Amino acid sequence: MSVEPEVPIVQVEEVRENPVLYKIISSDNHVFTISEHAVKLSKTLWDLITNLGLTAENALDNPIPVENVNGKNMETIVQFCERHKYDEEEPEYTNYIREFVLPEWDRQLLSIDNEELFQLILATNYLDIQKLMDYCCRVIGDMAKDKTPEELRIIYGIPTDAEDDALERSASDSPGPSG
Amino acid sequence: MTCPPSLLNMPDVVMNIILKKVGVQSVQVLRKVCRDLRNFIEEHKSESYIDQATLAIDLDSVHLGFPFNSIVVKYKKHEKGCRVICQKTYNTTEKNLDNSDFLETALNDFKVIMKSQKNGVEFFNICFKLFTLDDIGDQELIAAGFREKLEKSLQSWDHPVPVRRIIIGAVNQTEVMSILRYLDPKLLENVEMSASRYVDSIPMEIDKIMETDQWKNLKTLKMSGLIVLVPLKHFSHLTTCSIFRKSLSGDELTELRNTFQHSTSLNSMEVTYQFLNKSDICNQLGLPTVTQDFLGTKIETWEVGVSPNTLRFTLVPKERGYAFIIRKIPIQKTVPSRIFLDDFKIIMKNQKSAVGNFQVHFHLFKDHDFRNEELLETKFLEMWRQSVQQWGHLIPVKELIMSTVSEQEVMSVLPYLDSEFLESIDMFDARYVESFPINTDRIIQLKQWKNLKTLKMNHLIVSCPLEQFSHFSTVSIFRTSLTGEELTELKEVFAKSTTLTSMELTYSSINKTEICDQFGQPCKTHDEMSRNIKTWETRLPHSTLQISLVRKEKNYVFRLQKYPQQEAVKCPADK
Structure with missing residues (x-):
C-alpha cells in the first residue's frame, strides 16, 4: 500500500505575493524583513517608505531604522502584519462588548505579560497600526471584565490613592537636588 | 528614572x-x-455604546437594567437607607448605602452611566409602576414625589438624554412630560406610551406634549390604553401612528381621511375605537370586501383612491373594541411585481414557438401575516391579468406546471395560454398539507382544456363528471370516493373514448365489494416495494382494460390502462 505523499498546501500569499521586501532595524539592532503588503498596515512605516522613495530595487539596500521599538516588539508586530496583510476592512463596531471576538491566533500572539503588552501598545501607537491597536486594547479590556476595582488595581499595577499620596509625601520630604 | x-x-x-x-x-x-x-x-x-436601557420605578425600588451582559441593578428602600442589589448573569452582589434615598441613588447612577453616551440609545424603557393595593388614594401623591425627583435629576444633566426610541409606562401627561422634555429632540424618533397602572383604557391629555420639540420631530408614535381626544390633524407630521380614540363616527372618518390627504409623511395609522357606527362608514366608503384570517376573524377592507394614492381601510375586532387601520398605498409607484410583469412581457414578446415548459408557482404565503394573504393574491392576479391582456398574443406554452390551490389562480393563467400549443398540465397543491378540493366548473369550459392531451392534478380533489376527461390520453387526478356509480362511469368513459389510454385516480375511500361486483375477484401480486396490488382485467369493444389498485399512504391509487385487444397482457394468475 503506497502512502500518498502529503500534498503541500499552496500558500495563497506566494501566489499573490508581490516580492517587494523591506528591511527594518529595531532599536537593539535586530534586522527584520517585511513584505510590502504587511508594512502598509503601519501608517508610520509606509509614510516613511514613500517619503524616502524606496522602490523594489533599492528597498533591501536601505534598511529602515526604528529607534523607538525593540526587537522583541518588532518581532510580534512583523508577525501580526504578515498575518493580517490581506485582511478586508472590518466593519465599525458600535458595541464592542457584544460584537467583537478576538481570533484565536491573535489571542495566542498577545498572551504576554502586562508590562510587555503595554510596551507593545506603545510601539503599536508609534507605528500607527490600527488593527493591532484594536486587538491589544481589546485584550486589556478583557482583563478588566467582571473585576472589582481592587482586582484591577493589582492587574494594572496601580497604587491606591493612599499609597500614591504617601509616595508623593516621601518624595517631597526627601531632599531635592538643590536642598 | x-x-x-x-x-x-x-x-x-x-x-x-x-x-x-x-x-x-x-x-x-x-x-x-x-x-x-x-x-x-x-x-x-x-464615548460609550449603550444600546438598551431600562428604568423601572416601583414604589419602594428602582430597577436599572442594561441588557448587555444582562445586568440589573436594583435599588431598594431599606430601613437605614438604600440597598443596592446587582444581578449579573452568574452572581449577585448586595450592598447597603446608609442614609441615602433609593431613588436619588438610582437616578445618580443612571446619570453617571449615561454621561459619556453620545449616540442615541436605541431602546430606552421607562416605566412608572407606582402601584399599591393598600392605599389607592395616595398613589398619585406618591407618583408626584417620584416625578419631582426624576425631573430634578434629569435637569442636572449637562446634556439631553440621548435616546432614539423610548417606551414610557405612565398614566398622565405630567409623567410623560417629566421624561420626554429632557430627551434629545434631535435623536428621538420613536415614542411608545402605555397605561402602566390601570387595566382599562383611560383618557389622557397631550396638549403640553404636542408643544415640545420632541413631539414635532417624532416619526413614530404608539399610544396604547391612553385615549386621546385632540383633533387628528395633530398627528399628520408622523409616518406611523397608533392611538386610542373613543368612537368612530362619520365625522371622525372624514377627519381621518382629511388628515391622510393633507399629510405628506403619514403612511399608516392604527386607531383603536371603543365604539363605531358601521352605517356611517359604509355611507362614506361603500360596502367592504370581507375576508377572514386563519383564526376565522372577520376582516373588512375598503379602498378609496386619493390621488396619487389609494387609502386602504381595514377594520378588525380587537379585544373589547375595534382596530381601524388606514394605510396609504401609492398607486403610481412601481411595485416589484409590476416590474416583473413588464420584464416578463418583454422577454416573451418575440417568442413564436412554444415554450417547452412553463412553471407558475403561487407562494403567496407569509407565516406572520395571514390577514393580507388573500388580498395580496387578488391584487397580484388582477395585475397579472391586466398585463397579459395587453400582450396582443397568447402565451405559447407546451406544458404548464403550476402550484395552485384555487380555480381563481388557474383561471388567471390558463385562458392566456395558446390552446394550439398547450398539450399538458401538471397542477399540484403546494400550500396545504391535506388534499384540497378545487372547483373546475370554469376550467373545463376553456378551449385550452379541450385541446389538452395530458393532465396531472396532485392533491387537488376534483368532483366534475369523469366524461370531462375523455378527450385526454393520460390523466392523473384526485377524487373523493370510489363507488359503484363511479366505476360504471369510468368504464363508460374508457369504452367511448378513442384517445384515453391510461388514467390514475387517487381516492381517499373505496368500496371494495362494488369493485369485485363489477370486475370479479382480483388477482394479487406485489410491486417492487412489496406493496399489495390487486389487479383485474375487463373487456371493452376492441380493447382490454387492465385495472390495478394500490394502497398509498392514506389513499388508494386506482390505475386503469387500456390495451388494444391482441396485446392484452395476461394476469399471471390466469396461466
Missing part, C-alpha cells in the same frame, strides 16, 4: 482607545480604581 509601562502612563490617545474598547461596565469599574483614572474618564468622556 523611567517607570515600566502600565495603564496609567499610556498616552491619552491610547488610553481613549482602551476605554472605548473595555465597555461601559468596565469603565465604571475603572473609575473607582484610582483618582487618576477617574479624572481621566471624567475629563475625556470617552
